[in-house]
Amino acid sequence: MIEVRELSKVYGDTKAVDNVSFTVKTGVVTGFLGPNGAGKSTTMRMILGLDKPTHGDVLINGQRYVDSRTPLSLLGSLLEAKSVDKGRSAYNHLRAVGATMGIGKTRINEVIEMVGLESVKKKNAAKFSLGMSQRLGIATALLGDPEILVLDEPVNGLDPDGIMWIRNLLKDLARQGRTIFLSSHLMSEMELTAEHLIVIGKGKILADMSMHEFISRSSQNYVQVVSPQADSFVSVLTSNGGIIRTRDKNSIEVSALSSATVGDLALANQIALHQLADVAPSLESAFMELTEDQVSFHGHNAEESK
Amino acid sequence: MSTVNPVNQEKSSSYTSRFRDNKLTFLRVTNSEWIKFRSIRSNWITLALTFLVIVGFGILSASINRGGGGGGGEVRSPFDRVLTGVNLSVLIIAVFGGVFGAREYGSGMIKSSFSAVPRRLPVFFNKIILFSKAVFPTLLIAVFLAFTIGTSILKHNGTAVPKLGDPFILRALLGNIFYVLGLGLIGLSVGILVRQTAVAIAITVGGVLFLPALLGAVLPNSWHKALEYLPSNAGGAFTAPNGVSINSLSPTTGGIVFIAWIIGVFALTSFSLVKRDV
Numbered sequence: 001m002i003e004v005r006e007l008s009k010v011y012g013d014t015k016a017v018d019n020v021s022f023t024v025k026t027g028v029v030t031g032f033l034g035p036n037g038a039g040k041s042t043t044m045r046m047i048l049g050l051d052k053p054t055h056g057d058v059l060i061n062g063q064r065y066v067d068s069r070t071p072l073s074l075l076g077s078l079l080e081a082k083s084v085d086k087g088r089s090a091y092n093h094l095r096a097v098g099a100t101m102g103i104g105k106t107r108i109n110e111v112i113e114m115v116g117l118e119s120v121k122k123k124n125a126a127k128f129s130l131g132m133s134q135r136l137g138i139a140t141a142l143l144g145d146p147e148i149l150v151l152d153e154p155v156n157g158l159d160p161d162g163i164m165w166i167r168n169l170l171k172d173l174a175r176q177g178r179t180i181f182l183s184s185h186l187m188s189e190m191e192l193t194a195e196h197l198i199v200i201g202k203g204k205i206l207a208d209m210s211m212h213e214f215i216s217r218s219s220q221n222y223v224q225v226v227s228p229q230a231d232s233f234v235s236v237l238t239s240n241g242g243i244i245r246t247r248d249k250n251s252i253e254v255s256a257l258s259s260a261t262v263g264d265l266a267l268a269n270q271i272a273l274h275q276l277a278d279v280a281p282s283l284e285s286a287f288m289e290l291t292e293d294q295v296s297f298h299g300h301n302a303e304e305s306k
Numbered sequence: 307m308s309t310v311n312p313v314n315q316e317k318s319s320s321y322t323s324r325f326r327d328n329k330l331t332f333l334r335v336t337n338s339e340w341i342k343f344r345s346i347r348s349n350w351i352t353l354a355l356t357f358l359v360i361v362g363f364g365i366l367s368a369s370i371n372r373g374g375g376g377g378g379g380e381v382r383s384p385f386d387r388v389l390t391g392v393n394l395s396v397l398i399i400a401v402f403g404g405v406f407g408a409r410e411y412g413s414g415m416i417k418s419s420f421s422a423v424p425r426r427l428p429v430f431f432n433k434i435i436l437f438s439k440a441v442f443p444t445l446l447i448a449v450f451l452a453f454t455i456g457t458s459i460l461k462h463n464g465t466a467v468p469k470l471g472d473p474f475i476l477r478a479l480l481g482n483i484f485y486v487l488g489l490g491l492i493g494l495s496v497g498i499l500v501r502q503t504a505v506a507i508a509i510t511v512g513g514v515l516f517l518p519a520l521l522g523a524v525l526p527n528s529w530h531k532a533l534e535y536l537p538s539n540a541g542g543a544f545t546a547p548n549g550v551s552i553n554s555l556s557p558t559t560g561g562i563v564f565i566a567w568i569i570g571v572f573a574l575t576s577f578s579l580v581k582r583d584v
């Protein structure tokens with residue numbers, strides 16, 4: 001369990017993290033979402049004690065990380081794939097890190113095999129591709145068989161096979177009763193991996209709830225209707241407060257009404273329905289809706305920038 | 307945290323690491339630093355280079371002035387001649403220290419190191435120990451070889467040479483070794499303090515080795531007494547072979563001043579290491 005308590009971090013005049021409190025629970029994968037510069041990496045560095053909080057503190061299973069006598073087995077972390085000396089082989093990197101807690105060759109070879117780097121383990125880490133560096137970072141995180149994992153964008157640079165591997169790995173690890181906290185910008189991936197979400201924007205917590213609740217709270221929910229009498233049904237729906245999102249011949253997408261109400265309205269007005277379904281938005285659209293005004297860096301498409 | 311315990315006990319399914327009994331210890335960090343050190347090839351190349359420079363220049367310098375004919379106008383003592391390479395090794399080791407200290411900041415490795423050893427200071431202290439363990443024997447063997455071979459060449463050519471048993475000679479040899487190692491350690495510490503190899507080298511080589519000579523040339527005489535307390539000048543007090551210091555500090559005082567500088571830099575680095583963000 002990670003308890004973040006009233007945590008703030010100020011760099012010069014940037015308030016990167018602003019009085020943030022939350023708990024990362026044991027046994028589930030918790031996703032950490034937020035736009036660029038929201039403060040995710042800063043929060044994670046403070047969890048590890050690498051950055052000193054301006055205010056507040058973090059408890060890892062009840063103690064501060066710096067006070068741990070068994071840091072690698074308490075908490076494994078991946079912050080940046082580039083936290084490796086480039087003059088050293090992957091094998092020797094893991095040996096050096098593991099040696100601090102007397103973790104020997106057997107375990108080193110085990111994690112190398114887990115991340116699939118057997119064939120290049122003696123190769124200089126300078127020659128590694130982004131994905132290979134990322135795998136080495138994940139191997140380093142897993143080295144101490146940690147009870148807690150903190151991973152900053154672990155799928156960054158992984159190929160589709162690697163992404164699927166890490167998704168299943170994290171779910172398995174959580175099922176064993178470990179605490180897993182990961183950030184990612186890949187919403188579709190996060191949707192498949194995380195059970196719980198913590199969303200941060202401009203240094204403040206915007207949401208802390210289950211994935212299911214987060215998505216179902218979104219106003220992007222709508223009801224999908226197919227009816228041969230679409231024209232008349234549209235006017236029935238709008239006069240009862242429904243908002244027509246799109247209409248394509250017989251197919252209607254209506255929001256602001258529940259599927260039950262839509263069904264009842266059809267019956268009351270003797271309208272035939274060929275299809276009636278609740279459609280939940282993707283995590284991506286729910287996230288975009290929540291963070292619309294929290295985005296610090298907006299891109300512009302080609303038309304706009306002319 | 308007794309109020310939290312009931313909640314924790316409820317979660318009886320929470321995972322226990324199989325390495326839970328493997329404690330982080332100082333000696334394990336020593337081992338970790340040794341694995342780091344030995345797996346970087348350039349560390350060994352630097353040590354070999356230092357050795358070759360000290361022994362090679364010692365032999366060369368003893369051989370070239372055969373019969374007292376060649377070379378420049380100034381007369382150098384036999385002791386200085388056989389230790390010619392030490393002057394160059396000061397530069398090599400000071401730079402080595404800076405590179406060694408700043409290296410992990412350049413690569414980002416420092417994040418891995420301090421995640422594994424969150425108290426940080428054991429990493430610094432072990433780097434000091436390891437650097438000393440690697441550099442000291444190299445210097446010791448090289449300096450004594452240079453002295454032995456160099457003086458026997460000079461003797462063979464009829465020059466009167468100092469012997470190891472002569473007064474002050476052993477102390478001066480050890481003093482030279484200590485001085486080179488000390489500057490390397492200052493470089494290492496500054497490297498960790500400033501986190502950038504180039505800046506660390508500039509401060510150690512420029513600021514510690516060359517600046518005092520430069521200041522001595524430009525500042526009025528009234529300042530010279532103060533300048534004697536700078537590390538390189540303090541070092542001059544215990545590296546001379548005749549028991550006579552090149553300045554007004556006694557060899558013992560010079561040694562104490564030099565050690566005080568090293569400890570001062572270590573203290574500054576330790577403080578910064580614990581306080582700053584990585």
Ligand SMILES: Nc1ncnc2c1ncn2[C@@H]1O[C@H](COP(=O)(O)OP(=O)(O)OP(=O)(O)O)[C@@H](O)[C@H]1O
Pocket residue numbers: 011014015016034035036037038039040041042043
């Ligand atoms: N070491 C630092 N010094 C100064 N400012 C920093 C530092 N680290 C982060 N910041 C600032 O703090 C804010 C939060 O940055 P952070 O890296 O935590 O964001 P993030 O959520 O991880 O973003 P991204 O999704 O782009 O990785 C940004 O404004 C950033 O510029």
Ligand SMILES: [Mg+2]
Pocket residue numbers: 040041042152
């Ligand atoms: Mg980040």
